[in-house]
Amino acid sequence: MGRLADVAVAGVYQTQQGDLSDCRQPSVWWESVRGACADAGLSVGDIDGIIGDGPLDPGLRDRMPAPGIAEQLGHPLRFHARSAVGAGSTASGLNLAAYAVSHGLAEVVVIANAVAGRGGGYASADRDEAVAAMAKLSGPYEYVYGTTRVSDCAVMAMRHMHDYGTTAEHLAEIAVAQRHGATLHPLSVHGRRGELTIDQVVGSRLVADPLHLLDCCSINQGGGAIVVTSAAGAAAVGRHPTVVLLGYGEGHSHIDPNAVEKLTEFPAARLAADTAFGMAGVRRDEIDVAGIGDHFTIGVLMGLEDAGFCGKGEGGAFVSGGGTALGGRLPTNTSGGFLSFSHAGICGIFTLIEVVEQLRQEAGPRQVPAARLGFVSGVGGVQQAFSAAVLGRA
Amino acid sequence: MSDYQKFLPEGIPDSHLPFWDSLREHQARVQRCDDCRAYRYIPKDLCFRCHGDRATWTAVSGAGEVYTYTVVRRAPTPAYQADAPYVLAHVTMTEGFRMIARLTGAEPEAVRIGMPVVIAYEDVTPEWTLFTFRPAGAPGGPGLAQS
Numbered sequence: 001m002g003r004l005a006d007v008a009v010a011g012v013y014q015t016q017q018g019d020l021s022d023c024r025q026p027s028v029w030w031e032s033v034r035g036a037c038a039d040a041g042l043s044v045g046d047i048d049g050i051i052g053d054g055p056l057d058p059g060l061r062d063r064m065p066a067p068g069i070a071e072q073l074g075h076p077l078r079f080h081a082r083s084a085v086g087a088g089s090t091a092s093g094l095n096l097a098a099y100a101v102s103h104g105l106a107e108v109v110v111i112a113n114a115v116a117g118r119g120g121g122y123a124s125a126d127r128d129e130a131v132a133a134m135a136k137l138s139g140p141y142e143y144v145y146g147t148t149r150v151s152d153c154a155v156m157a158m159r160h161m162h163d164y165g166t167t168a169e170h171l172a173e174i175a176v177a178q179r180h181g182a183t184l185h186p187l188s189v190h191g192r193r194g195e196l197t198i199d200q201v202v203g204s205r206l207v208a209d210p211l212h213l214l215d216c217c218s219i220n221q222g223g224g225a226i227v228v229t230s231a232a233g234a235a236a237v238g239r240h241p242t243v244v245l246l247g248y249g250e251g252h253s254h255i256d257p258n259a260v261e262k263l264t265e266f267p268a269a270r271l272a273a274d275t276a277f278g279m280a281g282v283r284r285d286e287i288d289v290a291g292i293g294d295h296f297t298i299g300v301l302m303g304l305e306d307a308g309f310c311g312k313g314e315g316g317a318f319v320s321g322g323g324t325a326l327g328g329r330l331p332t333n334t335s336g337g338f339l340s341f342s343h344a345g346i347c348g349i350f351t352l353i354e355v356v357e358q359l360r361q362e363a364g365p366r367q368v369p370a371a372r373l374g375f376v377s378g379v380g381g382v383q384q385a386f387s388a389a390v391l392g393r394a
Numbered sequence: 395m396s397d398y399q400k401f402l403p404e405g406i407p408d409s410h411l412p413f414w415d416s417l418r419e420h421q422a423r424v425q426r427c428d429d430c431r432a433y434r435y436i437p438k439d440l441c442f443r444c445h446g447d448r449a450t451w452t453a454v455s456g457a458g459e460v461y462t463y464t465v466v467r468r469a470p471t472p473a474y475q476a477d478a479p480y481v482l483a484h485v486t487m488t489e490g491f492r493m494i495a496r497l498t499g500a501e502p503e504a505v506r507i508g509m510p511v512v513i514a515y516e517d518v519t520p521e522w523t524l525f526t527f528r529p530a531g532a533p534g535g536p537g538l539a540q541s
């Protein structure tokens with residue numbers, strides 16, 4: 001039986017992000033997969049395992065995507081699994097891929113995310129339709145009162161401010177830091193809008209107090225994929241420095257927000273991070289670069305606290321003065337995150353790809369010097385489920 | 395035929411109906427564990443504290459205090475937007491569990507964490523009753539003494 005660290009992220013790829021309503025989702029899915037294979041020095045014909053969703057196809061085909069993919073590849077796939085941590089499923093998908101490869105169940109496993117076309121619901125390119133669809137994710141005990149995804153997180157920020165003195169300016173630091181990274185990434189959705197200032201963020205209109213418009217991610221479309229192989233295989237191809245999964249953990253705690261003791265502290269996030277760091281044998285202060293689910297700025301602030309990078313209530317001080325910016329104490333979501341890079345579907349894949357590019361030293365103008373160890377925390381739902389990973393350059 | 399344009403509960407399992415029936419009767423009842431006596435709001439099969447699987451629908455005081463809140467300015471649909479800005483509150487009830495609803499009868503700027511509130515019922519259609527929180531003792535609200 002192999003170890004996690006014998007497995008590498010061998011290839012990554014991201015498509016154009018933004019409004020892909022003129023594209024077919026299957027085309028974006030295959031573009032992502034083909035691109036990630038090429039980045040790994042492989043071709044789609046080498047794929048023998050799949051994690052997560054495939055090209056959209058009606059009915060049962062969507063629930064069971066591997067046979068349809070195998071049919072197009074012309075050979076059977078040996079593995080398919082699906083994780084269920086919502087937008088944070090990417091790190092958990094990586095763990096499943098690592099399991100498959102380290103156990104000899106598959107050799108080349110792809111994880112892909114693609115959102116495109118004119119379908120409705122929360123994948124819609126129409127913002128009003130997507131907002132209405134997302135509002136109902138909370139369930140009838142909340143949505144009847146007019147909750148939204150923003151309000152679900154705003155109540156957390158409100159209580160965090162009350163308990164710990166966190167301010168709107170603290171939250172704005174996160175948006176400002178991430179926008180800077182986005183300006184340095186040609187595929188980012190919002191980088192072309194230029195830099196932000198703290199005054200601009202706190203001066204943007206309130207969406208759900210205390211969260212301002214620029215504390216929130218927008219909704220867009222896009223694709224991305226990752227290819228996982230054995231570390232030895234990736235090293236033999238030699239196209240990139242080898243990035244391996246050193247540790248992994250999950251935490252799932254509650255589905256109804258009234259059923260968790262506090263809305264400012266999520267022990268399941270701590271559990272996921274502790275498991276990942278323990279497995280990796282890595283300390284928090286050794287991490288060079290982080291990716292933390294950032295549907296809203298408050299998610300990053302609480303995510304840093306809950307993952308143990310600072311104490312509970314110390315997130316405001318941690319992010320102050322560009323704490324999460326390039327050059328700061330812990331560069332986080334350096335391509336812009338969901339806030340400024342892309343918020344499409346299982347968007348945690350973009351978080352993970354950026355950490356991989358950093359550890360490869362291939363992040364160009366965003367490069368964190370000598371980055372060797374990275375941490376990823378994928379957040380599912382509204383702080384309901386977490387998957388955490390520690391990655392390293394071999 | 396109702397002209398109510400906001401979201402109504404969908405997909406409510408039969409096992410949850412006693413709660414929604416209790417709203418229609420203007421006396422909220424929630425599950426209370428028969429074994430350890432813990433209250434829980436949204437119905438579940440197991441008690442989170444003792445894992446008991448027996449519970450009794452139990453009337454609640456309707457009184458609590460604001461644990462946290464937000465003011466929604468960008469609402470999910472036009473029907474909700476017509477009410478914006480409106481306050482959503484998570485309220486810790488005197489029985490120790492939290493409930494979520496609108497907080498009405500107070501200006502958004504006047505809402506504070508810790509503020510005492512009471513439940514008021516709102517018959518939105520002949521079939522469905524929802525509830526709001528109102529400041530305790532506010533005019534027009536069902537003060538504690540009346541409940």
